[in-house]
Amino acid sequence: MFATTIYKNRRAQLISMVGQGVIVLLGNDLVGMNYLDNTYPFRQDSSFLYFCGVNRPGFAVLLDCNTGEEFLAGPEQTLSEVIWSGPRPSLAHWAQKSGLAHWGSFDQLAHTLNQVQATTRPVHYLPPYRGEHVLKLASLLGLGPAEVEKNISVPLIKAVVALRSVKTGAEVHEIRQAIALSQQLYALLMTHCQPGITEQELYGRLQGFVLAQGSQEAFPTILTRRGQVLHNHTRDQVLAQGDLLLVDSGVCSKGGYSSDITRTLPVSGTFSSRQQDIYEVVLAAQAAGCAKIAPGVPFVDCHLAAARTVTQGLKDLGLMHGDPDDAVRAGAHALFFPHGLGHMLGLDTHDMENLGEDYVGYDQTFKRSSQFGLAGLRLARQLQSGFVVTVEPGIYFIPALITQWQAEKKLDAFIHYQALEDYMDFGGIRIEDDILVTEQGFENLSHNIPKNITELCGAMGQRS
Ligand code: GLY
Ligand code: MN
Ligand code: MN
Numbered sequence: 186m187f188a189t190t191i192y193k194n195r196r197a198q199l200i201s202m203v204g205q206g207v208i209v210l211l212g213n214d215l216v217g218m219n220y221l222d223n224t225y226p227f228r229q230d231s232s233f234l235y236f237c238g239v240n241r242p243g244f245a246v247l248l249d250c251n252t253g254e255e256f257l258a259g260p261e262q263t264l265s266e267v268i269w270s271g272p273r274p275s276l277a278h279w280a281q282k283s284g285l286a287h288w289g290s291f292d293q294l295a296h297t298l299n300q301v302q303a304t305t306r307p308v309h310y311l312p313p314y315r316g317e318h319v320l321k322l323a324s325l326l327g328l329g330p331a332e333v334e335k336n337i338s339v340p341l342i343k344a345v346v347a348l349r350s351v352k353t354g355a356e357v358h359e360i361r362q363a364i365a366l367s368q369q370l371y372a373l374l375m376t377h378c379q380p381g382i383t384e385q386e387l388y389g390r391l392q393g394f395v396l397a398q399g400s401q402e403a404f405p406t407i408l409t410r411r412g413q414v415l416h417n418h419t420r421d422q423v424l425a426q427g428d429l430l431l432v433d434s435g436v437c438s439k440g441g442y443s444s445d446i447t448r449t450l451p452v453s454g455t456f457s458s459r460q461q462d463i464y465e466v467v468l469a470a471q472a473a474g475c476a477k478i479a480p481g482v483p484f485v486d487c488h489l490a491a492a493r494t495v496t497q498g499l500k501d502l503g504l505m506h507g508d509p510d511d512a513v514r515a516g517a518h519a520l521f522f523p524h525g526l527g528h529m530l531g532l533d534t535h536d537m538e539n540l541g542e543d544y545v546g547y548d549q550t551f552k553r554s555s556q557f558g559l560a561g562l563r564l565a566r567q568l569q570s571g572f573v574v575t576v577e578p579g580i581y582f583i584p585a586l587i588t589q590w591q592a593e594k595k596l597d598a599f600i601h602y603q604a605l606e607d608y609m610d611f612g613g614i615r616i617e618d619d620i621l622v623t624e625q626g627f628e629n630l631s632h633n634i635p636k637n638i639t640e641l642c643g644a645m646g647q648r649s
Contacts, residue, residue, distance in 0.1 A: 186238040186282060187355055187440070193284040195236050195348060200250045202344035206307035209298070209325070210236055211318050212244035212259075226401060231532035232311055232345055232540075234441050237283045241273075245321075246285065247294055251306065257285040258294040295325050302326065309338035311345065314539040342540045349537055350529060350545070351571035357621055357630075359442035360530065360573055363403070364619055364631045366436045367444040370394050371634050375644045378430050378450050384408055384420035387430075395436055403435030403443035404534045412449060412613030413581040415524060428452040429460060429612050435534050443534045445575050446631055447617030454645045459611070461638060463580050466498030467614045468637065470578040474526050478568060478576075478620060478627035483551060485565035488526035491578045492518045492558075496599075499580070504608070507599040517599035519558025520590055521582070527575035528563035530619055535563060536573075568622045573630070577617030582608045 199208065212233040215224040229240050237246050237257070244259040257280040262273050280288035301308055308326060313319045313333065322333045352360070370391060377390055388408045395402055409417040410424055412431030424430060433447040449464065451457075456464055474491035478484075496518045499505040504521075505512060512518060529536035529545055537545045546564035547553055554560055564574060582605070589595075591602040618631040635644045 186240070189282060189284040191353075191355070192236060192238050196246075196248055196255060196284075197253075198348060199236060199344055200248055200253060202347065203250050203309055203338075203340055205250050206309055207250065207298070207301050208246075208248040208309045208338075208341060209294075209322075210246050210248075210311065211313070211321060212237070212239065212246075213242060213315065214317055215242045216315070216317070228401070229441060231441070231537070232349070234532060235345075235349055237279075237285070239279045239283055240441065241279065244279070245291070245294060247297060255285045255287065256294065256297065257283070257288040258291045259288065261290075291325075298325055299327070307338070308336075309341035310336075311341060312337045312539060312541065339544075342544050346537055346540060346544050349531060351569055352531060352573050352621075353571070356442065356531065357573065359438040359440045360444065360619065360621075361630055362440075363400075363436050363438040363442050363444035364446070364634075366395075366398055366400055366438075367434070367446045367631065368634050370434065370436065371432070371446065371448055372644065374432055374448075375450060375635070375641075378424065378452055378645065379454075380424055380426045380428075380452055382424050384410065384422050384424065384430075387424070388420050391432075391434065398436070399439075401437045403437050403445065407431065407433040407447075410452070410612065412579075412615065413583045413611075415579075415581070415613075424452045426453050427457065429614060431613060431615055433615065433617065441532055443530060443532065443536075444619060444631070445530055445534050445577075445617060446619065446634055447577055447579075447615045448634065448636060448641070449614045449616065450641070450645060455642050456638065460614075462502055463611070464614055464638065466495060466502070467578055467580050467616050469498060470494040470522075470580075471576055471616050471618070474576045474578060475618075475620060475627060475629065478574075478622060480570045480622060480624065481567055483565060483567050484526070484546075484574065485551060485559075485562060487576070488559070488562055488565075489513060491526050491576075492522060495522050495578065495580060504601050504604050505599055506601055512596075512599040515596055515599060516556045516558050517596040519556070520586060520596070520600060521580045522578060523558050523561065523581070523583070523586070524579070525559075525562030525564070527577050527617075527620075530573045530575055538563070570622055570624045572622040574620050574622065575617055576620050577615055579613055579615030581613030581615075582611040583613075584609045 213230045247256040410428045430450045435445040470491040473494040474487040477487045496509040551565040621628045635641045
């Protein structure tokens with residue numbers, strides 16, 4: 186937990202930005218896996234964590250924008266809970282830690298909310314992404330579940346996005362801590378990635394490391410020899426000589442901040458010349474995307490710079506043709522690079538995505554494109570100093586997509602379909618780093634995790 190003043194200041198800013206009415210922020214609850222007491226690992230709601238710092242289940246906070254009064258609702262431990270789970274800090278303890286002057290039960294919270302509802306003052310809340318939060322809000326506000334969705338507060342979303350987007354030094358420190366764990370993790374994976382090991386066993390080593398550090402995976406890890414399946418969560422393959430292994434993983438810092446790193450490893454310890462060619466293009470695309478990063482630059486320009494480098498590189502390899510700028514304008518590169526260059530990173534891996542991607546990554550000036558590929562760009566708007574973003578280009582050979590485009594002769598002025606026939610079993614390569622936008626430009630926070638071919642193969646050579 187950060188110092189109490191940090192949470193007090195954040196809430197004071199939020200209250201002043203929202204201006205009137207009351208704000209309810211719900212913390213997360215424990216969720217039963219197969220029965221109520223058999224729970225999934227706990228993850229706090231990131232906005233609740235940001236404004237209150239309480240990393241325990243069952244809390245909510247009420248902030249009155251007119252009076253400035255703040256109230257923490259939460260559980261007091263029963264004797265039975267003490268017997269079964271051991272003593273825990275009291276509600277008063279958490280209220281004091283986060284600088285909240287008042288605390289009490291959810292019944293008291295509901296009573297205050299009902300009083301506010303009897304006036305014309307608005308009740309602001311964020312989009313609930315868990316069913317139990319829809320029901321909790323419905324019960325607190327006397328609404329049906331469908332009405333809960335309709336009354337989500339846009340002013341609150343915008344204020345939270347504005348505050349959480351710019352990371353302070355203490356937050357960047359947390360992200361650095363998460364990345365330091367990722368660095369150790371990738372060193373471990375590079376050591377154990379060898380022909381004959383199963384994806385599942387390697388994933389077990391990853392989980393073992395993460396758990397031994399007292400950390401959590403920040404999102405479901407992608408660890409696969411089928412890198413062309415962008416979010417592949419099956420781990421049923423045996424790694425073989427000549428395979429590429431794509432590992433996209435993140436871990437949480439003690440304070441709940443995320444890293445998000447992708448490395449693509451040659452299982453044999455060295456790349457084939459064809460793999461090396463494509464790998465170098467992805468690396469160059471990442472460098473081109475990063476080179477543009479600076480305050481005031483729209484992130485969509487970084488995306489397009491990476492897309493152009495992918496296109497030029499594939500043209501040089503004989504897989505695309507025509508003018509690269511025209512190809513990118515037409516969206517031809519998206520056959521190989523069908524996702525966005527990156528996203529905000531913070532307490533969430535896709536930071537604040539539950540608040541609505543368009544509120545986080547777009548604004549009045551930058552509207553989402555409907556073009557295949559560009560439509561998936563999560564962040565387009567101008568960068569600010571203090572943003573942390575991922576830069577994660579990839580080149581994938583997705584047989585179903587290639588087959589469909591080829592049948593439609595889609596953008597065949599730019600794509601050499603015949604040459605692609607030899608690449609149907611190539612798989613995919615993605616390289617992802619975590620980048621801090623600074624006054625001067627950018628800092629690659631994850632630069633210590635090997636990715637250029639010499640360093641990567643050197644690290645993989647150190648096998649146990
Ligand atoms: N695995 C999700 C991402 O890198 O964005
Ligand atoms: Mn990732
Ligand atoms: Mn990412």
